[in-house]
Amino acid sequence: xxxxxxxxxxxxxxxxxxxxxxxxxxxxxxxxxxxxxxxxxxxxxxxxxxxxxxxxxxxxxxxxxxxxxxxxxxxxxxxxxxxxxxxxxxxxxxxxxxxxxxxxxxxxxxxxxxxxxxxxxxxxxxxxxxxxxxxxxxxxxxxxxxxxxxxxxxxxxxxxxxxxxxxxxxxxxxxxxxxxxxxxxxxxxxxxxxxxxxxxxxxxxxxxxxxxxxxxxxxxxxxxxxxxxxxxxxxxxxxxxxxxxxxxxxxxxxxxxxxxxxxxxxxxxxxxxxxxxxxxxxxxxxxxxxxxxxxxxxxxxxxxxxxxxxxx
Amino acid sequence: xxxxxxxxxxxxxxxxxxxxxxxxxxxxxxxxxxxxxxxxxxxxxxxxxxxxxxxxxxxxxxxxxxxxxxxxxxxxxxxxxxxxxxxxxxxxxxxxxxxxxxxxxxxxxxxxxxxxxxxxxxxxxxxxxxxxxxxxxxxxxxxxxxxxxxxxxxxxxxxxxxxxxxxxxxxxxxxxxxxxxxxxxxxxxxxxxxxxxxxxxxxxxxxxxxxxxxxxxxxxxxxxxxxxxxxxxxxxxxxxxxxxxxxxxxxxxxxxxxxxxxxxxxxxxxxxxx
Numbered sequence: 001x002x003x004x005x006x007x008x009x010x011x012x013x014x015x016x017x018x019x020x021x022x023x024x025x026x027x028x029x030x031x032x033x034x035x036x037x038x039x040x041x042x043x044x045x046x047x048x049x050x051x052x053x054x055x056x057x058x059x060x061x062x063x064x065x066x067x068x069x070x071x072x073x074x075x076x077x078x079x080x081x082x083x084x085x086x087x088x089x090x091x092x093x094x095x096x097x098x099x100x101x102x103x104x105x106x107x108x109x110x111x112x113x114x115x116x117x118x119x120x121x122x123x124x125x126x127x128x129x130x131x132x133x134x135x136x137x138x139x140x141x142x143x144x145x146x147x148x149x150x151x152x153x154x155x156x157x158x159x160x161x162x163x164x165x166x167x168x169x170x171x172x173x174x175x176x177x178x179x180x181x182x183x184x185x186x187x188x189x190x191x192x193x194x195x196x197x198x199x200x201x202x203x204x205x206x207x208x209x210x211x212x213x214x215x216x217x218x219x220x221x222x223x224x225x226x227x228x229x230x231x232x233x234x235x236x237x238x239x240x241x242x243x244x245x246x247x248x249x250x251x252x253x254x255x256x257x258x259x260x261x262x263x264x265x266x267x268x269x270x271x272x273x274x275x276x277x278x279x280x281x282x283x284x285x286x287x288x289x290x291x292x293x294x295x296x297x298x299x300x301x302x303x304x305x306x307x308x309x310x311x312x
Numbered sequence: 313x314x315x316x317x318x319x320x321x322x323x324x325x326x327x328x329x330x331x332x333x334x335x336x337x338x339x340x341x342x343x344x345x346x347x348x349x350x351x352x353x354x355x356x357x358x359x360x361x362x363x364x365x366x367x368x369x370x371x372x373x374x375x376x377x378x379x380x381x382x383x384x385x386x387x388x389x390x391x392x393x394x395x396x397x398x399x400x401x402x403x404x405x406x407x408x409x410x411x412x413x414x415x416x417x418x419x420x421x422x423x424x425x426x427x428x429x430x431x432x433x434x435x436x437x438x439x440x441x442x443x444x445x446x447x448x449x450x451x452x453x454x455x456x457x458x459x460x461x462x463x464x465x466x467x468x469x470x471x472x473x474x475x476x477x478x479x480x481x482x483x484x485x486x487x488x489x490x491x492x493x494x495x496x497x498x499x500x501x502x503x504x505x506x507x508x509x510x511x512x513x514x515x516x517x518x519x520x521x522x523x524x525x526x527x528x529x530x531x532x533x534x535x536x537x538x539x540x541x542x543x544x545x546x547x548x549x550x551x552x553x554x555x556x557x558x559x560x561x562x563x564x565x566x567x568x569x570x571x572x573x574x575x576x577x578x579x580x581x582x583x584x585x586x
Contacts, residue, residue: 015420015423015424023432026433026436138568138572140575141572143571146564149546149549150564153561250425251426255527255531281432285428292424
């Protein structure tokens with residue numbers, strides 16, 4: 001277990017290093033550095049001013065030198081400024097991470113719980129499997145952002161029950177939940193379908209195993225056979241999928257935030273890229289990658305705890 | 313059943329894309345010309361699905377959008393299959409260092425959240441490489457290249473696993489003993505036997521590509537208007553969701569059918585594999 005964790009942490013560090021270097025290179029290819037933007041905003045600036053500003057901020061140095069300086073600063077805990085929001089980058093990053101984690105957490109609990117239950121039910125009940133499978137394929141093929149728009153049309157436009165997006169003004173818990181409902185539902189439904197399909201396949205396989213026949217033969221009630229014997233074993237593959245799918249889940253959270261105008265990592269990355277705020281974009285991207293990889297690691301650890309056979 | 317349903321769905325969409333100019337002639341509107349007196353028209357004989365926020369026919373734009381979305385999908389299918397199969401075969405055949413490096417690269421890419429990376433990559437200014445900006449064809453090419461950069465991973469992993477199994481079988485040893493060159497062993501013996509898993513992986517990565525293209529276009533980073541794509545049609549419709557909710561339904565339905573078609577195809581092929 002310790003070897004798994006240590007090895008994975010090294011892997012995460014390497015991935016982040018490669019990713020940051022590659023992104024730095026790519027961002028060097030994007031339109032407009034900060035001085036270009038300042039030039040566009042103020043017609044009184046001369047070419048000499050621009051050159052002085054470039055020298056002042058180190059923008060005249062080659063790309064790799066700037067990258068190494070940036071790495072040294074970040075490792076020293078200095079995240080620099082956000083050009084877009086005109087505050088230290090850390091000040092916008094951490095609230096965004098928190099908001100995204102809340103959305104992710106709620107959706108994950110709903111999706112994993114609901115998916116496993118639905119899958120187990122589909123496998124246990126004769127005749128239900130094709131219906132569950134078909135619905136799940138449909139739900140899996142639905143683009144997250146379209147599902148979000150459909151939910152907005154139904155619950156915000158037609159019924160008027162829930163807000164279409166944004167955040168509440170006052171910080172009451174009930175109000176916050178109302179604003180969270182549609183984004184969480186959007187994110188949960190698509191993922192729930194995937195978990196249900198895997199859980200159902202696993203449950204079907206378990207129900208054909210000899211130990212289930214033994215359990216039935218010794219006279220256990222069917223509910224005990226299903227939920228005490230087959231279900232825990234069928235839940236294991238779902239944790240595996242959780243580990244494999246963390247990236248898709250985070251991607252889904254990011255687009256969901258964009259649709260519902262929730263200030264989280266996704267909106268932050270998008271706004272930063274669009275607003276040429278490369279420092280913030282890079283930091284947010286690395287954080288999103290870090291969150292994803294840590295989630296994968298957590299799922300792997302959980303899998304080993306649930307299924308002791310894997311540790312051997 | 314699944315195979316037929318998937319092929320049927322994709323065939324229907326491809327047919328729609330092919331017949332788009334015919335439908336345009338038949339309905340007699342220009343799907344690119346704004347008609348401001350006719351904004352948000354309800355479905356009628358002249359506009360079977362109504363019109364959008366600029367008075368353009370939604371059905372015709374869907375059909376022309378299918379050309380763009382399916383062109384991206386086809387380009388990604390081709391690129392991801394070629395790159396993924398080559399990498400997977402090489403990794404399985406060489407083993408050792410090459411295998412370790414290629415597969416760690418694949419793992420690394422899989423472990424990352426794709427969407428923010430795609431957003432960053434899609435924001436790159438292709439004008440700096442001397443490519444024309446903002447033309448439909450260069451947009452399609454740009455998005456396809458970005459999506460292949462992620463799409464090859466699935467194909468590579470599945471084809472590597474399948475190739476490893478095949479390479480350990482006796483017929484490969486027999487072919488080598490009979491004097492076949494390594495290239496011939498891979499090309500004539502292994503490749504045909506792993507075509508099934510490759511087809512499954514390709515269908516899955518195309519499903520992912522259609523979703524990703526529509527997401528990027530929805531965010532305004534993919535196919536640029538006035539060229540219609542299902543994603544950018546949705547992004548216009550989202551802004552108008554309070555005045556014309558139906559306009560947001562059709563493009564999403566088209567994406568859903570295309571992705572479901574690919575998923576069903578993949579499922580169907582997988583069930584027929586030995």
